[in-house]
Amino acid sequence: MIIDLFINGKKIQAETAPDQMLIDFLRGLGYKSMKRGCDTGNCGLCTVWMDEKPVLSCSVPAARAAGHKITTLEGVQEEAAEFSDYLANEGADQCGYCSPGLIMNVLALKREIPNPTMAQIKEYLSGNLCRCTGYQGQYRALAKYFGVEE
Amino acid sequence: MENTRFVNKGIVKKDAKVLLSGRPVYTDDIAPSDCLVVKLLRSPHAHAWIEDISTAAALKVPGIEAVFTYKDVPEKRYTQAGQTFPEPSPDDRLILDQHIRYNGDPVAIIAGKDENCVSQAMKRIKVKYKVLEPLLDFTKAIDNPIIIHPEDNYVVKSDIGNDVKRNICASQCRGNGDIDKVLSECDYTIDQTYHIKAVSQAMMEVFCAFTSIDIYGRIKVISSTQIPFHARRIIARGLNIPKSKVRVVKPRIGGGFGAKQTAVMEIYPAFVTYKTGKPAKLVFTREECFIQGSPRHEMQVHVRLGADKNGKIRGIDLSTLSNTGAFGEHGPTTVDLSGTKSLSLYRMEAFRFKTEVVYTNVLSAGAYRGYGATQGIFAVESAVNELAHKLDIDPIKLREMNMVREGDLLTNYFGEVTNSCNLDKCVAKVKEMIGWDEKYPYVKTGPHTVRSVGMAMAMQGSGIGGVDVGSVQLKLNDDGFYTLMIGCSDMGTGCDTILAQMTADGLGCEFDDIIVRGVDTDQSPYDSGSYASSTTYVTGMAVVKACESMRKRICEEAAAIMGLKENEVEFDGETISENDNPEHNMTLSDLITSLQAGNGHIIEVTESHTSPVSPPPFMAGAAEIEVDLETGKITPINYVAAVDCGTVINTNLARIQAEGGLVQGLGMTLYEDMQYTKAGKMKNRNFMSYKIPTRLDMGNIKVEFESSYEETGPFGAKSIGEIVINTPAPAIADAVYNATGLRFRTLPITAEQVLMGLLDKEEA
Numbered sequence: 001m002i003i004d005l006f007i008n009g010k011k012i013q014a015e016t017a018p019d020q021m022l023i024d025f026l027r028g029l030g031y032k033s034m035k036r037g038c039d040t041g042n043c044g045l046c047t048v049w050m051d052e053k054p055v056l057s058c059s060v061p062a063a064r065a066a067g068h069k070i071t072t073l074e075g076v077q078e079e080a081a082e083f084s085d086y087l088a089n090e091g092a093d094q095c096g097y098c099s100p101g102l103i104m105n106v107l108a109l110k111r112e113i114p115n116p117t118m119a120q121i122k123e124y125l126s127g128n129l130c131r132c133t134g135y136q137g138q139y140r141a142l143a144k145y146f147g148v149e150e
Numbered sequence: 151m152e153n154t155r156f157v158n159k160g161i162v163k164k165d166a167k168v169l170l171s172g173r174p175v176y177t178d179d180i181a182p183s184d185c186l187v188v189k190l191l192r193s194p195h196a197h198a199w200i201e202d203i204s205t206a207a208a209l210k211v212p213g214i215e216a217v218f219t220y221k222d223v224p225e226k227r228y229t230q231a232g233q234t235f236p237e238p239s240p241d242d243r244l245i246l247d248q249h250i251r252y253n254g255d256p257v258a259i260i261a262g263k264d265e266n267c268v269s270q271a272m273k274r275i276k277v278k279y280k281v282l283e284p285l286l287d288f289t290k291a292i293d294n295p296i297i298i299h300p301e302d303n304y305v306v307k308s309d310i311g312n313d314v315k316r317n318i319c320a321s322q323c324r325g326n327g328d329i330d331k332v333l334s335e336c337d338y339t340i341d342q343t344y345h346i347k348a349v350s351q352a353m354m355e356v357f358c359a360f361t362s363i364d365i366y367g368r369i370k371v372i373s374s375t376q377i378p379f380h381a382r383r384i385i386a387r388g389l390n391i392p393k394s395k396v397r398v399v400k401p402r403i404g405g406g407f408g409a410k411q412t413a414v415m416e417i418y419p420a421f422v423t424y425k426t427g428k429p430a431k432l433v434f435t436r437e438e439c440f441i442q443g444s445p446r447h448e449m450q451v452h453v454r455l456g457a458d459k460n461g462k463i464r465g466i467d468l469s470t471l472s473n474t475g476a477f478g479e480h481g482p483t484t485v486d487l488s489g490t491k492s493l494s495l496y497r498m499e500a501f502r503f504k505t506e507v508v509y510t511n512v513l514s515a516g517a518y519r520g521y522g523a524t525q526g527i528f529a530v531e532s533a534v535n536e537l538a539h540k541l542d543i544d545p546i547k548l549r550e551m552n553m554v555r556e557g558d559l560l561t562n563y564f565g566e567v568t569n570s571c572n573l574d575k576c577v578a579k580v581k582e583m584i585g586w587d588e589k590y591p592y593v594k595t596g597p598h599t600v601r602s603v604g605m606a607m608a609m610q611g612s613g614i615g616g617v618d619v620g621s622v623q624l625k626l627n628d629d630g631f632y633t634l635m636i637g638c639s640d641m642g643t644g645c646d647t648i649l650a651q652m653t654a655d656g657l658g659c660e661f662d663d664i665i666v667r668g669v670d671t672d673q674s675p676y677d678s679g680s681y682a683s684s685t686t687y688v689t690g691m692a693v694v695k696a697c698e699s700m701r702k703r704i705c706e707e708a709a710a711i712m713g714l715k716e717n718e719v720e721f722d723g724e725t726i727s728e729n730d731n732p733e734h735n736m737t738l739s740d741l742i743t744s745l746q747a748g749n750g751h752i753i754e755v756t757e758s759h760t761s762p763v764s765p766p767p768f769m770a771g772a773a774e775i776e777v778d779l780e781t782g783k784i785t786p787i788n789y790v791a792a793v794d795c796g797t798v799i800n801t802n803l804a805r806i807q808a809e810g811g812l813v814q815g816l817g818m819t820l821y822e823d824m825q826y827t828k829a830g831k832m833k834n835r836n837f838m839s840y841k842i843p844t845r846l847d848m849g850n851i852k853v854e855f856e857s858s859y860e861e862t863g864p865f866g867a868k869s870i871g872e873i874v875i876n877t878p879a880p881a882i883a884d885a886v887y888n889a890t891g892l893r894f895r896t897l898p899i900t901a902e903q904v905l906m907g908l909l910d911k912e913e914a
Binding site: 001010033034037038040043066073080088094096123125127128130132133 | 160162165166167169170173175176178199258351352353354355402403404406407428436437454622641642643644800802803805806809810811812813814829836837842844845846848850851863904
């Protein structure tokens with residue numbers, strides 16, 4: 001089936017199948033920032049935005065995106081730069097594989113709650129797994145980005 | 151330490167910007183769209199014999215390119231473990247085998263134009279199994295009537311104490327002094343068995359690889375691997391073709407932690423490409439990462455520890471039984487660390503260390519950060535904590551009395567002496583960091599909650615002494631920037647960056663003047679790979695040597711142009727000047743320009759390094775937990791650690807390595823548990839049921855460094871990557887004891903077990 005949607009502000013018309021998930025649809029179109037880390041919606045690596053709200057692209061059928069606005073990390077490079085720099089300055093990027101999903105969720109949090117507490121930050125991001133850093137370096141970056149105590 | 155501009159600083163990773171932008175740099179991101187999709191049909195039985203297999207119906211599915219079974223693959227056995235020749239793991243597997251040895255063992259390889267047709271074809275393969283009784287209890291493996299490897303083309307390549315007809319993959323025994331006599335004389339002994347189960351590395355990037363035929367007709371493998379050079383050998387042997395016909399390239403890697411020190415799945419797409427000539431790709435699902443990964447070896451460690459009435463440890467008799475699963479990958483070697491890296495934490499009069507590694511009908515184990523040391527340290531450090539309680543001595547005081555000190559001959563460590571050991575300072579530091587004296591053994595925090603503390607020490611190695619090889623090539627380019635060609639794999643750990651830091655300091659240039667390139671087996675200098683905590687220590691020394699050679703070559707060539715001898719000039723990183731007349735000089739940029747213009751003396755140097763020793767990093771860790779005595783719930787509050795990894799090369803990256811390793815250790819202590827059904831099917835094969843710590847499960851982590859200086863290491867460095875996973879299990883187990891009086895000798899320690907233990911205690 002053919003669907004029309006917006007990806008990173010650009011109007012796109014593309015072919016999908018009823019059982020195709022958004023992650024595979026997007027990656028097939030060349031947007032590769034979202035990664036598949038699990039089969040069960042647990043890891044957060046595939047996070048993108050649908051109408052500016054974070055969704056797990058592995059759990060959303062591509063057909064559902066018809067008529068909606070999809071945003072991927074490729075589309076918010078400028079907005080992501082500040083937090084990315086904080087991560088890099090802590091060395092908390094490590095393998096980098098979970099970073100795009102985390103960054104998308106952090107930016108969504110910033111839009112939703114501009115001045116969150118550390119507890120709100122932890123809760124909001126609890127679905128973003130990372131196996132390299134033990135999260136502590138991410139917290140140092142998050143504390144600086146949101147201007148809160150660690 | 152000498153003055154450095156980049157070493158011992160928190161330099162940002164060279165690849166950080168690109169990684170954080172989400173650009174396509176990982177294996178699956180860069181696989182061409184015309185790759186055949188490869189999938190594996192897996193056995194639903196833990197032990198079986200394929201009586202008949204029919205692929206005719208599968209081959210009729212439109213889009214299917216090929217279906218392969220055991221009838222199609224070479225009959226020569228090989229191993230997928232990535233270690234230096236002669237790889238100690240036996241050659242015990244075929245690409246596909248008629249004899250099925252675990253639930254999930256591949257039965258057929260299916261390749262087709264897309265996922266859909268491959269999945270359809272998979273359902274149409276008809277297999278008739280003769281189901282055999284599986285051998286699942288590793289404590290009953292030896293001399294069991296069920297023999298995992300009865301075949302006669304099984305190959306043992308070195309003396310590993312193998313007795314395959316008794317299911318023994320490897321065995322050994324060594325010691326020093328009369329341990330039985332010493333233990334019989336001891337006032338106090340601890341005689342306990344500890345059980346560490348298999349756990350999964352759970353790196354975020356799944357196993358994946360794609361293959362094609364290159365322009366010279368060779369098989370090119372792009373893989374998320376820690377061991378490109380070993381992978382070349384493994385794939386060549388598996389396909390039974392010359393190594394010259396295989397090229398392995400690693401792009402960016404999304405984590406490894408040892409999982410990718412086994413070439414778990416490269417052989418399948420490589421086989422498809424070898425047979426069809428077409429590009430092929432295999433990306434494991436997360437489920438496949440669990441059922442055909444390379445988890446930690448399950449071990450049962452029996453400790454007999456003896457001490458005098460004052461708490462002086464006199465001897466330890468350690469016996470480890472290790473479960474290598476269906477195949478022997480890393481079996482003979484992991485088990486050794488359970489004794490070398492645990493016993494050597496203490497001074498003692500006598501020891502014995504005995505190991506047996508057995509085959510069973512579960513997936514093959516492999517390398518996971520800590521590599522056997524984690525298991526051995528859980529046992530020995532738990533036993534030492536038990537001794538402290540038996541003697542009613544503070545566990546920290548007991549360590550102070552018995553721990554290894556700088557200058558000591560290490561107890562069970564290849565006759566090596568430790569010349570860089572700040573373990574005593576690490577112990578003192580964690581005592582202060584956690585507030586031990588105020589909190590030990592516990593503080594009541596509510597009507598049914600207590601906060602308690604526990605501690606442990608750990609060590610690891612720095613590379614494998616006399617075995618690991620690191621090499622780098624340095625090339626001087628236009629304007630005076632350098633290319634650093636490396637053969638070790640940056641898997642997110644940041645070795646590209648730390649090796650560039652060392653190079654920039656070694657050459658006196660800017661950090662950005664170093665371009666790092668790795669790894670392509672056709673282009674990179676040979677390196678054993680990124681494992682065994684070797685990269686900083688071993689490859690780092692190759693960098694130090696290469697910088698010296700590069701400086702020498704620069705001086706030689708500049709002196710020749712300036713009409714001087716090599717020893718009459720000096721190079722400060724930018725300019726080569728005459729010693730006695732600094733006004734007479736030339737810039738590096740002018741030198742390379744003249745060398746590139748008809749001179750014929752282009753400067754490139756290659757240096758290799760092998761260390762005869764493996765200087766241990768040391769550390770101490772302490773846990774503070776809260777236990778709810780009504781529910782059994784254990785909440786991690788604080789985990790503190792002090793690490794002596796020698797000179798810290800990158801202050802940020804070393805800290806992150808430590809924090810990440812501690813949380814992995816916390817995961818295996820409290821949450822992670824590979825469980826099987828009675829028939830040998832893995833039950834928890836996804837992140838829904840196999841729980842790795844989320845950010846809500848780990849409490850606060852705090853790490854400090856207590857650096858010694860290791861003379862044989864680059865800039866005084868030892869290793870950091872693995873050691874950091876070793877302390878949480880024994881420290882938390884003792885904290886649980888301090889809170890509840892319950893001693894757990896099997897991991898993980900769950901709320902359910904704590905509660906049941908408390909109820910049992912009440913009843914008694």
